[in-house]
Amino acid sequence: MEQPEDTYGRTFVEVMSEKYSPENFPLRRGPGMAVVVVPTPAPQGSPVKDRLNLPIVLVLNSCGISRAGDRAEIAAFCAHVIELDLSHNKLQDWHEINKIVSNIPNLEFLNLSSNPLAEMTIEPRCAEGLSRVRRLVLNNTRVSWDTVMLLTTEIPELEQLFLCLNEYSGVSASSVVCPTLRLLHITDNSLQDWAEVRKFGTMFPNLETLVMANNNLVSIDDNKDILQRLFPNLRSINLHNSGFNRWEDIEKLNFFPKLEEVRLQGIPLLQTYTNTERRSLMIAQLPSISQLNGSVVTDCEREDAERFFIRYHLDYPEKELPYRYHSLVTKYGKLEPLAEIDLRPRFRAQVEVHCEEKVEQLSIRLDQTVAELKKQLTTVVQLSTNSMRIYYIDKCSAFGPEEMKYNTRALHSYSIQDGDEILVVPKTK
Secondary structure, three states, X not given: OOOOHHHHOEEHXXXXXXXXXXXXXXXXXXXXXXXXXXXXXXXXXOOOOOOXXXXXXXXXXXXXXXXXXXXXXXXXXXXXXXXXXOOOOXXXXXXXXXXXXXXXXXXXXXXXXOOOOOOOOOOHHHHHHHOOOOEEEOOOOOOOHHHHHHHHHHOOOOOEEEOOOOOOOOXXXXXXXXXXXXXXXXXXXXXXXXXXXXXXXXXXXXXXXXXXXXXXXXXXXXXXXXXXXXXXXXXEEEOOOOOOOOHHHHXXXXXXXXXXXXXXXXXXXXXXXXXXXXXXXXXXXXXXXXXXXXXXXXXHHHHHHHHHHHHHOOOOOHHHOOHXXXXXXXXXXXXXXXXXXXXXXXXXXXXXXXXXXXXXXXXXXXXXXXXXXXXXXXXXXXXXXXXXXXXXXXXXXXXXXXEOOOOOOEHHHHOOOOOXXXXXXXXXX
């Protein structure tokens, strides 16, 4: 008795035919529009309909695909396809992947994330089927590093490579370089030793973006001369959640000659600082970057950060001062500490109350209204609130008394200070 076909998974052709049939995927116009593909008559029993409304970006993720299906049908329908998402399927045979990809002649983007490729080796002739791909995503596939190296060798124009969640703790060096690779995204692995990162510089000499978040990288071990040669074109680096606990590792980022953007959060070194201190100290340590943690560093922010850096280290012993401190002192001079100014709003003021010949000191709340002040004054001047006029006298102002005639006005709006006067005048009948 034959086993149901689902036991072996579904074919790419079956899923494509089902999802992009005119009944399930109506023809759309505008950006991302579908192309009506009418092939030559399909073989008897073929799952392909008379026509398919196929967009240039095919998304067939989480469809249970494990096999390619008929090569001729893939070639007939997918000649215009540029991007293909096959993530979260059951593909575990590179021969089947090759059958699909080699029959899509214009394919530039391929996503194979979360397919079970851990134990699968790839032959060079299969890798050649991916030769036109420019962006390759292999996240959470557990694909071996040897396979990765073969793919980078056989894909001559590979520009972006995604290798996240693959449990790499080390990588093997390769004598064959991939000069076209511009972006390497290899987050959430276990690459803790800088010696492993150093291999990327050798293998991908024109790398511009390196994303290594969540690898717990312990330190940057090379000196200035090596780092300048290692990543000569690196413009952006992401080291979120690394294990750095020394400012020396931050300073070494300056040795990458073209570095413009740094993302570096969640490291032990910065845990004891406030958010403002973290950003200011980082900006001051990295004079060439134009973006930090996704935010643009303006000229004003940089100057403020560098001045803060000098003042922050004023009380440090000479032998503990960072190298950057001395260069900033040369630029700005040795700055004095900023005066501490309390900008919190005042809640009370001590004023003199004058009523005819009587003078008394009174503490008043500034959050109360004129009507509430009048009520407080009744106990001082022995007048009812309806029997008094009150005037505010600013002792530092050249202007005369200001009548406080609006009962609902808040006292803080008069900017009353300690030592000012309140003049109480009985109303004439």
